[in-house]
Amino acid sequence: MADLAAAPTREVTTRRKRRDWTPELLSLPALLAVLAVMGFPLIYLGWMSLNRWSMVGFEPPRFIGVRNFIQLGEDARFVEALGRTFWFTALGLASNLPLGLGIALLMHERFPGRSLCRALLILPMVATPAAMGLVWVIMLDPTLGIVRYVLGLIGISHPPLWLADPDLVVPTLVAVDAWMWTPMVALICIAGLAALPSEPFEAALVDGASALQRFRYLTLPMMLPTLMVAAMLRLMDLLKLIDIVYVMTGGGPGHLSETINLYNYLAALSYDKIGYGSAIALVLFAIVMACTLVLIWLRRPSS
Amino acid sequence: MSTFVTRRSLLAATLAAPAIGRARAAGFDWKRFNGTQLRFMVSVHPWTEWAQKQLPALEADTGIKLNIEILYEDQLRQKLPLTLRSDPGAVDGFFTLPSWDAASFSRARWYTSLEPLIGSDLTAPDWEIGDFFPNILNIHRFGGQLVGIPISTEVQALFYNKAMLAAKGVNPPKTLDELMTSAKALNDPAGNVAGYVTRGDGVQALYTFAPFLFAYGGRWLDDQGKPELTGAAFTNALKYYGDVLRAAGPPNILGMQWKTTYPLFQQERAAMFQDAVNFLAYFRDPSQSRIADKVAMLPVPAGPSGSHSTVIAWGPAIAASSKKKEATWTAIQWLTSKKNMLAASLATTLPSSRKSVFSDEAYVKAAPAGVIDIVQGQIPNAVPNGANPLVVQVPETRAAIGQAIVAALRGEDVAKAAAEAQKQVLAIING
Numbered sequence: 001m002a003d004l005a006a007a008p009t010r011e012v013t014t015r016r017k018r019r020d021w022t023p024e025l026l027s028l029p030a031l032l033a034v035l036a037v038m039g040f041p042l043i044y045l046g047w048m049s050l051n052r053w054s055m056v057g058f059e060p061p062r063f064i065g066v067r068n069f070i071q072l073g074e075d076a077r078f079v080e081a082l083g084r085t086f087w088f089t090a091l092g093l094a095s096n097l098p099l100g101l102g103i104a105l106l107m108h109e110r111f112p113g114r115s116l117c118r119a120l121l122i123l124p125m126v127a128t129p130a131a132m133g134l135v136w137v138i139m140l141d142p143t144l145g146i147v148r149y150v151l152g153l154i155g156i157s158h159p160p161l162w163l164a165d166p167d168l169v170v171p172t173l174v175a176v177d178a179w180m181w182t183p184m185v186a187l188i189c190i191a192g193l194a195a196l197p198s199e200p201f202e203a204a205l206v207d208g209a210s211a212l213q214r215f216r217y218l219t220l221p222m223m224l225p226t227l228m229v230a231a232m233l234r235l236m237d238l239l240k241l242i243d244i245v246y247v248m249t250g251g252g253p254g255h256l257s258e259t260i261n262l263y264n265y266l267a268a269l270s271y272d273k274i275g276y277g278s279a280i281a282l283v284l285f286a287i288v289m290a291c292t293l294v295l296i297w298l299r300r301p302s303s
Numbered sequence: 304m305s306t307f308v309t310r311r312s313l314l315a316a317t318l319a320a321p322a323i324g325r326a327r328a329a330g331f332d333w334k335r336f337n338g339t340q341l342r343f344m345v346s347v348h349p350w351t352e353w354a355q356k357q358l359p360a361l362e363a364d365t366g367i368k369l370n371i372e373i374l375y376e377d378q379l380r381q382k383l384p385l386t387l388r389s390d391p392g393a394v395d396g397f398f399t400l401p402s403w404d405a406a407s408f409s410r411a412r413w414y415t416s417l418e419p420l421i422g423s424d425l426t427a428p429d430w431e432i433g434d435f436f437p438n439i440l441n442i443h444r445f446g447g448q449l450v451g452i453p454i455s456t457e458v459q460a461l462f463y464n465k466a467m468l469a470a471k472g473v474n475p476p477k478t479l480d481e482l483m484t485s486a487k488a489l490n491d492p493a494g495n496v497a498g499y500v501t502r503g504d505g506v507q508a509l510y511t512f513a514p515f516l517f518a519y520g521g522r523w524l525d526d527q528g529k530p531e532l533t534g535a536a537f538t539n540a541l542k543y544y545g546d547v548l549r550a551a552g553p554p555n556i557l558g559m560q561w562k563t564t565y566p567l568f569q570q571e572r573a574a575m576f577q578d579a580v581n582f583l584a585y586f587r588d589p590s591q592s593r594i595a596d597k598v599a600m601l602p603v604p605a606g607p608s609g610s611h612s613t614v615i616a617w618g619p620a621i622a623a624s625s626k627k628k629e630a631t632w633t634a635i636q637w638l639t640s641k642k643n644m645l646a647a648s649l650a651t652t653l654p655s656s657r658k659s660v661f662s663d664e665a666y667v668k669a670a671p672a673g674v675i676d677i678v679q680g681q682i683p684n685a686v687p688n689g690a691n692p693l694v695v696q697v698p699e700t701r702a703a704i705g706q707a708i709v710a711a712l713r714g715e716d717v718a719k720a721a722a723e724a725q726k727q728v729l730a731i732i733n734g
Contacts, residue, residue, distance in 0.1 A: 055384065141555070141563065142554050143497070143553055143554075143567055143572045144566060144570060161554055161557075163555070164555030164556065164558050166557070166713070250504065250506065250558075252504055252505050252506075252709070253503075253504075253505065254505050254709040254710075270698045270699075271698055272696075272698075
């Protein structure tokens with residue numbers, strides 16, 4: 001009896017000891033591919049950021065340690081672009097999320113022409129940002145643009161200068177970005193709303209809760225995980241914003257609308273300072289990574 | 304290069320002398336490099352598009368098979384240096400804009416000095432370098448060497464709307480003072496019309512600002528190649544540029560690039576406009592312009608030191624790493640011959656770099672009214688490559704100086720802005 005009982009136990013322990021590596025082995029090729037595709041560029045970027053390497057001087061790369069990073073701290077243009085990028089991101093999130101949720105709530109209701117509205121909604125998103133940027137430049141032109149004309153019709157004869165106004169240039173760009181990407185937030189929210197259970201809402205109705213109360217105590221808390229996903233996607237995009245800024249202002253007037261990503265592009269590929277540009281890219285990567293991790297961490301308790 | 308010349312002249316003096324004598328007697332031997340294949344890397348430009356169409360004729364005349372790779376300017380600026388550096392010999396000829404490339408390409412030793420070739424028997428006697436405007440050749444002269452052959456002449460002009468000036472009884476302005484007065488007189492914010500418009504974008508505005516700098520007697524760099532931005536000339540020019548555009552420019556002048564300035568003039572929303580002469584084509588075209596029959600041109604306005612336009616020109620150059628320099632020169636020589644330069648100017652309407660084209664009857668007839676006078680008249684006093692400082696780091700330097708122009712357009716302290724620009728450009732040059 002004792003022997004019989006001991007035998008399977010021994011077998012179990014040996015099986016436990018001899019770890020089965022099959023799953024790891026099977027996923028190894030994929031893991032290696034990911035490392036090669038994502039890891040190598042990052043490591044190479046890190047290496048380049050430790051070098052002084054100017055394409056324009058046609059000098060070979062020269063190792064200078066962390067000097068590029070020290071120089072970043074002293075580069076007023078970089079520091080300003082960094083602050084501005086956060087400003088872009090804050091304004092972008094503050095406009096995209098409420099607007100997107102609002103549109104989603106509207107689209108969630110049943111009304112004639114809802115499918116058409118939903119189809120129209122995604123139009124700005126599917127257009128090329130560069131082309132849309134140019135269209136907006138033309139529309140916002142304070143002399144020839146249609147926006148001036150329309151504002152004139154409603155009695156505004158001195159419209160703002162939009163992109164030429166140092167104080168308005170960032171909000172204007174954020175507005176164009178919001179026009180383009182709020183629909184994406186709305187689509188995510190529409191999906192989120194459709195997935196919400198109907199029982200709590202019916203119960204609230206029976207209990208006599210007002211629309212505002214239902215939104216405040218049911219919709220919003222239940223939609224938080226969805227909003228977090230939307231926020232994360234937009235956050236990453238906004239921190240890396242470059243396309244519409246490049247097309248619409250080139251970072252101007254002066255450098256007043258220059259984002260980190262635009263400065264990064266100019267430093268590396270226009271000023272041909274590959275090492276310095278790599279350092280900026282690495283800092284931007286770290287910021288995007290850190291912000292995303294914070295959001296993921298914030299999401300955890302609710303999910 | 305000198306070894307090459309010695310070898311060539313040695314060859315001419317001894318072994319090949321009778322053969323060359325024969326070739327000269329029967330005219331220049333264009334077929335000397337028959338069967339050679341060449342590769343050129345060039346930018347999109349009316350002239351390179353014209354050149355591409357001439358390749359069959361080039362092959363018929365010289366036996367040289369030329370492959371032209373046409374790239375957008377930005378792409379060329381990335382691909383050409385990479386190719387020249389990583390694959391020597393892959394490119395035989397390329398298109399260069401010295402105001403942008405000369406300092407860096409010279410430092411990298413990518414140019415071939417053309418004068419030894421021009422002086423040798425490899426050059427047809429009727430190609431005649433003396434036919435090029437000396438000041439236009441200067442555009443392609445860097446460090447004492449001729450590095451390319453300019454294929455056109457791009458000067459600036461002050462465009463004005465004849466009807467608008469006449470309606471307000473304003474005379475076309477010839478000096479800075481007159482420009483200021485006329486611009487203010489023509490400015491009509493209530494009617495949505497600017498008196499004068501030119502570039503206000505920090506990076507692009509260096510080009511249109513340069514004539515003002517030269518009018519005040521300034522220059523970008525001193526003889527040692529150091530920036531010269533703290534003197535009275537630069538600050539006066541900054542102040543003038545800011546003042547005239549703030550007083551009579553469109554309200555959104557800050558950040559205006561050429562693609563937003565010229566439509567204002569074209570659509571009668573600005574009475575005067577300054578930029579490259581080439582813009583005339585946009586204004587003369589009745590299908591897109593309201594001023595096709597109202598546009599006229601003047602030289603850039605004169606200041607205390609006179610009227611000085613910038614003058615820039617693209618042109619073909621020979622890669623120092625090419626193993627077929629002589630054949631490359633033959634192809635370039637063929638494309639830039641008197642006959643072909645005239646054909647190119649007739650086909651593209653670009654003002655030529657050759658004097659003979661300007662006096663040719665067919666061109667005089669074909670050229671848009673006023674162009675010949677404006678271009679030829681401004682060439683002697685124009686500043687070759689004046690569009691920006693001739694430094695290795697052109698884009699970064701342009702951005703730094705552009706900040707001072709933006710400050711002037713915002714009405715800020717120009718002396719402070721100039722001092723900051725000087726400091727930054729010094730730092731950029733010193734790396």
